[in-house]
Amino acid sequence: MKIEFVAGVTPIVPDAQAGIAFYRDALGLPLEGDGEYLSSDALGGVKHLGVWPLSMAAQTCFGSYAWPDHLPVPQATLEFELASEAAVAEAADELVEAGHELVHGAKTEPWGQTVARLLGPEGLLIGLAYTPWMH
Numbered sequence: 855m856k857i858e859f860v861a862g863v864t865p866i867v868p869d870a871q872a873g874i875a876f877y878r879d880a881l882g883l884p885l886e887g888d889g890e891y892l893s894s895d896a897l898g899g900v901k902h903l904g905v906w907p908l909s910m911a912a913q914t915c916f917g918s919y920a921w922p923d924h925l926p927v928p929q930a931t932l933e934f935e936l937a938s939e940a941a942v943a944e945a946a947d948e949l950v951e952a953g954h955e956l957v958h959g960a961k962t963e964p965w966g967q968t969v970a971r972l973l974g975p976e977g978l979l980i981g982l983a984y985t986p987w988m989h
Contacts, residue, residue: 860900863932864893865976872975880952881934881980901988906931911979915957915971925957926977933981935988939968945982946970 867873870890878885878892885892908927909919921927936942943960949972950956957971957979969983 860903863900865932865974865978867974867976869975876954876975880949880954883934901935901985902933914963915979926973928973928977928979931971931979931981932974933969933983936982936984939984942968942970942982942984949982 865873865877874885874890874892877883884894884896887893908921911928911931912921913919916922936945939960939962946956946960949970954972957973960968960970960982962968966987967983967985969981971979971981974980
């Protein structure tokens with residue numbers, strides 16, 4: 855088997871309207887469609903695919919190798935690339951102003967990526983990122 859590329863990423867949301875409100879309205883993704891299933895074929899491809907241990911995700915988000923008990927354990931992470939470090943900070947502020955709670959605000963990771971994270975309505979760990987080597 856030879857995988858050519860990631861064909862799609864589709865969060866499975868328990869509440870369609872909450873999913874639409876988050877992904878289309880809060881994040882501004884170009885999602886279209888009739889009814890509750892919205893999609894887009896207009897976004898660029900995936901630049902990174904990884905297998906991230908939960909302990910590492912907890913360490914980068916919270917500074918501890920244990921995921922906090924009061925938050926749902928994410929089953930995946932989905933990162934949206936932005937144009938600059940400043941754009942990440944601005945997007946994080948915009949989401950907070952719209953009533954979304956961040957896991958952490960914009961910060962630069964040891965590997966050079968600037969990222970802010972929050973949990974989506976289905977429990978995916980959502981990253982708003984600027985990754986310099988991808989530009």
